[in-house]
């Protein structure tokens with residue numbers, strides 16, 4: 001909606017700011033970096049400012065900024081009458097996609113509230129699209145009053161915007177980012193191709209991790225700016241409210257757009273997605289999409305966007321994918337607690353593997369194309385897996401780079417629970433096919449940065465993660481196991497969980513029963529706490 005009102009561009013000096021060096025100071029998945037006090041969006045009383053002078057954040061080291069031109073830095077106006085009912089971060093995004101040029105012009109309003117007790121002197125964003133300099137061009141940053149903010153640094157995926165007026169606790173500031181995205185072509189092969197959630201193919205354009213996102217903060221208020229890694233995910237995403245209006249020009253006639261949350265079409269070739277408590281917004285477009293839809297008993301709408309296969313003129317494959325997703329939604333709702341949104345969208349992705357986003361998941365066309373008409377196949381496995389990420393990623397966030405097992409071990413063990421419930425005859429097959437054949441090794445609590453091959457990463461985090469979860473369940477019994485996962489999901493909903501939160505959701509007398517399994521599967525088996533610190 002801001003698209004048309006604010007689209008007129010002023011010719012302002014483009015400021016190139018370089019030279020920021022970010023140290024990767026996010027520690028390993030270790031006790032020192034864990035917080036049993038998660039990031040909270042609860043408003044706190046304003047404290048005496050003199051006592052809370054912010055020291056430079058631990059995550060950045062600044063070197064002098066070089067600028068090609070100087071414009072007057074604008075103060076960022078703080079308004080402290082913020083509405084506590086609103087999310088701490090809110091995005092209002094207008095994007096215009098040129099379908100033929102694979103190019104997007106974006107105007108992104110970002111409103112950020114300081115929910116810490118300290119002054120905030122700069123705002124940090126993670127911009128994954130800027131991993132490739134040819135994909136992202138920051139045009140300008142302005143205030144709502146139109147004042148240009150020129151003193152920023154953009155280095156790889158890290159954008160830092162110093163605030164001339166420090167932001168006091170409970171105060172908000174709004175910035176407008178204008179930028180251009182050039183969508184990359186989806187690459188062949190697994191290593192590059194699995195990143196096709198941000199890319200286009202001959203029949204699909206995928207916008208995943210395309211938006212600059214305000215960095216999460218650790219319990220000291222420091223910005224979390226994870227370093228990219230070619231393997232796994234490294235994201236640490238806070239929840240926010242999103243409104244994304246996407247206009248498509250040069251659009252093909254039958255274009256369909258898949259996205260999360262509430263969907264509307266305010267005009268021709270304009271789609272509007274609204275979602276609250278989300279960590280990002282992913283969108284997929286194609287003029288070849290077919291759709292199927294169902295609703296779970298819990299009232300969640302499950303939608304499938306798939307490609308018709310001319311060689312297989314039945315609906316068996318898409319129906320299997322749709323009902324696998326719906327069955328998984330129903331089971332995980334029963335086991336883990338309510339799903340956070342009204343809809344979930346499954347998109348057949350024109351790239352290898354699968355990928356989770358909030359309210360939307362990709363499942364590779366490989367698994368649709370090769371489905372053999374039986375439950376014990378990859379289409380079932382990956383669909384059930386990606387749906388599980390709606391709880392272990394979307395609802396309960398984690399540091400996916402440092403502690404990938406907190407979402408992946410739970411997602412793969414959800415596959416076990418899915419087969420156990422719906423296809424118990426194939427449970428043994430699952431363990432053999434998915435885990436045992438690889439004779440996996442490696443510690444489950446290893447960061448992604450320690451791996452140099454997908455196989456080693458999957459073996460340690462996923463496959464041994466599944467084994468660990470299964471043994472933990474045997475250690476403590478089903479009732480305690482379900483109570484644990486449900487307590488963890490409830491307690492950490494909408495937040496970013498660390499191992500201390502995960503293990504700390506076990507009562508202390510139950511936690512000690514898991515010692516042998518932890519010793520076998522974790523590099524740091526007793527990282528949490530003395531039992532008397534367990535909540």
Ligand SMILES: [Zn+2]
Pocket residue numbers: 385386389407408411
């Ligand atoms: Zn996964």
